[in-house]
Amino acid sequence: NDEAQRSMEKAREIDPGYFIAQVDLVAPYVVRGEFETAAKIIARVLEMAPDFARAREQLAMCYMGAGRYDDAIREARRAVEISNRTGVFATALAKTLAAAGRREEALAELDRVREAAANSYVPALSFAGTYALLGDDEEAFGRLEEAYEQRDASMGLLGTAYEFTALRRDPRFASMLRRLGLPVERFDLDFDGPASRAALGPPVLAVLPFANDSGDEQLDYLSDGIAETLINRFSRIEKLKTIPRSRSFRHR
Numbered sequence: 001n002d003e004a005q006r007s008m009e010k011a012r013e014i015d016p017g018y019f020i021a022q023v024d025l026v027a028p029y030v031v032r033g034e035f036e037t038a039a040k041i042i043a044r045v046l047e048m049a050p051d052f053a054r055a056r057e058q059l060a061m062c063y064m065g066a067g068r069y070d071d072a073i074r075e076a077r078r079a080v081e082i083s084n085r086t087g088v089f090a091t092a093l094a095k096t097l098a099a100a101g102r103r104e105e106a107l108a109e110l111d112r113v114r115e116a117a118a119n120s121y122v123p124a125l126s127f128a129g130t131y132a133l134l135g136d137d138e139e140a141f142g143r144l145e146e147a148y149e150q151r152d153a154s155m156g157l158l159g160t161a162y163e164f165t166a167l168r169r170d171p172r173f174a175s176m177l178r179r180l181g182l183p184v185e186r187f188d189l190d191f192d193g194p195a196s197r198a199a200l201g202p203p204v205l206a207v208l209p210f211a212n213d214s215g216d217e218q219l220d221y222l223s224d225g226i227a228e229t230l231i232n233r234f235s236r237i238e239k240l241k242t243i244p245r246s247r248s249f250r251h252r
Contacts, residue, residue: 026058031160035065053083057092065162069100087113087122091130095163098133103241106134125152129163135204135241140164141172148179155180206243207231224249 026038039062045055056079063072076093083089090113097106110130113122128143147155158164159182167173174184207230210223228245235242 026062030062030065030162033065033162035062038062039066051082053079053086053089056082057089060092060096064096064099069096072096073100085112085116087116087120088126090116091122091126094130095133098130099163101237101240103134106130123147123152123154124150125154129161132164132167135166137167137170140167141170141176144176148176156182158182159184204241204243205234206247207234209249 026041029035029038029041039059042055042059042062045052046059049055056075060072060075060079063069063075073093073096076089076096079089080086080093090109094106094109094113097103097109110127113127116122124143124146128140128147131137131140131143144155144158158180159177164173177184207227209227212220212223227249231242231245234240235244
């Protein structure tokens, strides 16, 4: 809100070299969906502190919200390099890859984070955001439950975090907000805006099996083959999530 923004502006005036406060200053802009404005603020911080990993991570999140996926991935990779693959920054990279529709790369990054989590703490909430962007709702809610049990302080921002936009349609999301003591609001989303596209993840396509209406059972292989060919072709498109044959053919 405006009061929070004024307080953070005051902190920046008192100590311009306190970069954490300057990065936190973007929070009200992010909540309002003003990602480009937030990105400009963080860019100024990076001019003074180019190796500040948290600023790189937050810039990546702003670019992701603005739909600038290539820029988001670049900044997230830089944060990972600077931090020597710290888990939180690595999950930020996974989020940007997921938002860009690069599902396999995002999952591979999550696998690396899980390996690192054996030796260092990685918040469950970080995993939840990535799964939400991937469209894996069950995994996302599972991780949210873990974050709730861990009493993760960042759960206080759950109602406004744009990576969870798609989950807001699920009654379980409203239930979680109530358990956290947060207001349950009906969000009016601009589904044509880049922020909502990033939060909802890539478009999802399912190629259903074709019906063989010829009456000749020997041609069943042909109808299946056409569907399989289309699935294989569409799955090569990075910014499109294609449901695999094992799932779509259940609707035969």
